[in-house]
Amino acid sequence: MSTEIVRRRLAYALVVCVYIFLISPLIVVSASSFDSEVYFAARFPPLSLGLKWYYEIPPKFWSALGISLTAASISSIISGVLGVLAALGIVRGKLPGTELLRSFFRIPLQIPLVVTGVVFLQFYYGLQVLLGMTLAATLPGLTIAYVFVGMPYAIGTVGSMLERLNPRLDEAAAILGCSRWRTFWWVTFPIVRPSIIAGMLYAFIVAFGDVPLSIFLSSPSYTTLPVEIFNTLQFDFNPSVLAISTLIAAVSVLSLWLIQRLVGLDMIPR
Amino acid sequence: MTLVDDPGPWRWLLVIPLTVSFLLFALPQAYFIDASFHENLGYGRIGDEWTLVNYVKIFTDPLYVGALFKTIGLAALSASLCLILGFPVSYVIARMQSRTKSALIGLLVAAMFITPVVKDLGLIILLSQNGVVNQALLLTHLFKHPVQWLGSEAGVVVGLVHYTLPLIVLLLGTVISTVPRSLEEAAHVHGASRARVFYAVIIPIVKPGMIGATLMVFNLAMGAFTTPALLGGGRVLTFAILIQRSVILDVDYPFAASLSTILLVSVFCLNVLAAYLMLRQSRLRRAAPSPSAALVQKVA
Numbered sequence: 001m002s003t004e005i006v007r008r009r010l011a012y013a014l015v016v017c018v019y020i021f022l023i024s025p026l027i028v029v030s031a032s033s034f035d036s037e038v039y040f041a042a043r044f045p046p047l048s049l050g051l052k053w054y055y056e057i058p059p060k061f062w063s064a065l066g067i068s069l070t071a072a073s074i075s076s077i078i079s080g081v082l083g084v085l086a087a088l089g090i091v092r093g094k095l096p097g098t099e100l101l102r103s104f105f106r107i108p109l110q111i112p113l114v115v116t117g118v119v120f121l122q123f124y125y126g127l128q129v130l131l132g133m134t135l136a137a138t139l140p141g142l143t144i145a146y147v148f149v150g151m152p153y154a155i156g157t158v159g160s161m162l163e164r165l166n167p168r169l170d171e172a173a174a175i176l177g178c179s180r181w182r183t184f185w186w187v188t189f190p191i192v193r194p195s196i197i198a199g200m201l202y203a204f205i206v207a208f209g210d211v212p213l214s215i216f217l218s219s220p221s222y223t224t225l226p227v228e229i230f231n232t233l234q235f236d237f238n239p240s241v242l243a244i245s246t247l248i249a250a251v252s253v254l255s256l257w258l259i260q261r262l263v264g265l266d267m268i269p270r
Numbered sequence: 271m272t273l274v275d276d277p278g279p280w281r282w283l284l285v286i287p288l289t290v291s292f293l294l295f296a297l298p299q300a301y302f303i304d305a306s307f308h309e310n311l312g313y314g315r316i317g318d319e320w321t322l323v324n325y326v327k328i329f330t331d332p333l334y335v336g337a338l339f340k341t342i343g344l345a346a347l348s349a350s351l352c353l354i355l356g357f358p359v360s361y362v363i364a365r366m367q368s369r370t371k372s373a374l375i376g377l378l379v380a381a382m383f384i385t386p387v388v389k390d391l392g393l394i395i396l397l398s399q400n401g402v403v404n405q406a407l408l409l410t411h412l413f414k415h416p417v418q419w420l421g422s423e424a425g426v427v428v429g430l431v432h433y434t435l436p437l438i439v440l441l442l443g444t445v446i447s448t449v450p451r452s453l454e455e456a457a458h459v460h461g462a463s464r465a466r467v468f469y470a471v472i473i474p475i476v477k478p479g480m481i482g483a484t485l486m487v488f489n490l491a492m493g494a495f496t497t498p499a500l501l502g503g504g505r506v507l508t509f510a511i512l513i514q515r516s517v518i519l520d521v522d523y524p525f526a527a528s529l530s531t532i533l534l535v536s537v538f539c540l541n542v543l544a545a546y547l548m549l550r551q552s553r554l555r556r557a558a559p560s561p562s563a564a565l566v567q568k569v570a
Contacts, residue, residue: 004464007464011361014355014358014359014362015358015359015362015363015374018355018356018359018435018439019374019377021432021435022377022378022381022432022435022436023381024392024396025388025389025390025391025392025395025396025432026384026388026389026392027392028395028396028402029388029392029395032395082286083287085284085286085287086283086284086288088280088283089280089281089282089283089284089287090284092277092280093277093280093281093284094277095277095281095284103545104291105291107295110489110537110538110541111493111534111537111538112489112492112493112494112495112510112530112533112534112537113493113495114493114495114510114514114530114533115493115513115530115533115534118302118513118517118523118526118530119298119299119302119530120298121517122298122301122302122305122523123298123301125523126301144294148294148295151287151290151291155287180279202383205383206383208385209383209384209385209386209387209388210385211385211386211387211495212495212496212510212514215495215514215518216514216518226385226387229387229388229391230387230496230499230500233390233391233394233500234500234504241391242391245387245388246388248385248388249384249385249388252380252383252384253380253384256376256379256380256383260376264372
């Protein structure tokens with residue numbers, strides 16, 4: 001029996017190591033962001049404590065944060081609306097070949113994001129030549145691209161909630177004389193609502209943290225925050241990057257915590 | 271009753287999302303793949319005739335052939351490491367029945383969804399010349415000099431494993447939960463050793479799902495951009511990075527389009543295979559339903 005215990009301990013030790021590996025970069029970034037006496041490279045563990053670098057976050061990061069938040073929020077709302085429509089159509093429409101329809105809506109997740117980025121950039125240039133409409137490095141351009149990658153998450157979360165929904169509830173409402181529309185608004189919608197918000201939050205997180213798409217759809221004067229951080233890391237390191245990175249990690253963690261409260265994190269749309 | 275069951279009106283709801291998907295997905299994609307068959311004339315102009323010039327260039331230039339092999343190699347190595355590390359972890363988590371389980375799953379989702387830029391920044395700090403990892407390695411006396419992680423394949427593999435590990439643990443978790451615990455116990459009762467239960471009971475059941483999950487992770491690693499770009503420091507050229515360079519530096523869209531098409535086709539074929547394998551696994555799942563099956567169906 002003792003080998004059994006050893007084996008179990010080894011397995012738990014591996015689990016702990018893997019989790020340390022997964023979480024450590026985040027801890028390192030947030031811990032070193034409070035180190036005010038570091039200038040050229042971050043160090044871990046930090047040797048001092050202070051908010052210096054939070055005060056010295058350059059304005060370009062703040063404006064990039066504004067762009068990221070705006071584009072990600074608008075696109076998450078649009079993804080949410082389209083996701084609800086698609087999920088209702090897929091689950092309730094009971095079309096033959098639903099499985100195909102599902103995979104069709106999941107395709108954006110299968111395409112490498114770099115490719116999606118180039119595809120959109122070229123498409124926008126084409127539209128510019130044809131219609132004279134500028135979309136590259138603009139808010140609508142970014143938003144459209146984000147909707148493309150965010151929609152599958154919204155469809156996934158709402159769809160799995162709709163599937164779990166007890167059809168008897170709708171029947172009961174119908175028997176009691178509710179119209180289809182009233183049944184939807186008073187029975188289905190309230191039950192599905194948390195999953196809609198969760199799907200929108202997933203779409204938001206994915207858009208908010210995206211680099212490979214946004215790097216093509218931004219310009220030096222119009223850049224999202226992750227791309228700005230990416231460029232800073234590639235060309236000139238500045239400790240205020242640690243501070244702003246900690247802030248955006250905090251935004252993602254907060255959104256995930258909200259999802260956890262709403263539907264639980266074990267329902268991952270992928 | 272027909273009022274509720276009639277699926278007709280619900281179908282009309284699909285019109286808007288389908289239109290948007292076709293406009294956003296099929297149209298640009300077709301336009302793009304078409305561009306890969308035209309010659310670049312410079313200054314963003316594209317030739318009118320169909321040609322295979324770009325593809326010939328990719329498959330004859332050692333730089334691009336090498337990059338293709340390197341991309342596949344790095345992705346395969348990362349996916350295998352993920353499988354080796356991820357399988358035991360998923361097994362432990364799948365067999366848990368406490369609140370710890372959902373906390374652990376929550377941490378995985380958090381690790382998966384936090385932007386790669388931040389995670390890579392943390393890895394850069396940890397893996398730097400005198401970072402924590404190198405200091406620890408020097409302490410063991412197995413290494414005389416600090417390891418050059420950043421700007422090398424080693425660093426990229428660490429980054430890719432970090433990027434894809436949460437996903438494979440989640441995917442494998444759903445696969446492993448298809449093996450009823452009672453089956454393992456029955457094998458034990460009949461005198462099978464731990465190792466034998468693993469090879470003769472668990473592995474045959476989870477094999478399709480395991481291969482499917484590994485393929486998905488492999489694809490994710492193949493198409494990854496941020497991690498190889500930051501941890502490779504511009505010295506590890508994967509396909510994704512070459513695509514970005516040919517757009518940003520060379521402004522050669524048709525060439526970028528053909529690079530992307532090759533990446534797209536390989537990823538897409540592997541994904542279809544992965545989906546097929548996962549589907550076979552979920553057929554098994556229906557045969558042996560587990561309490562979390564409904565939750566987890568979506569992941570695949």
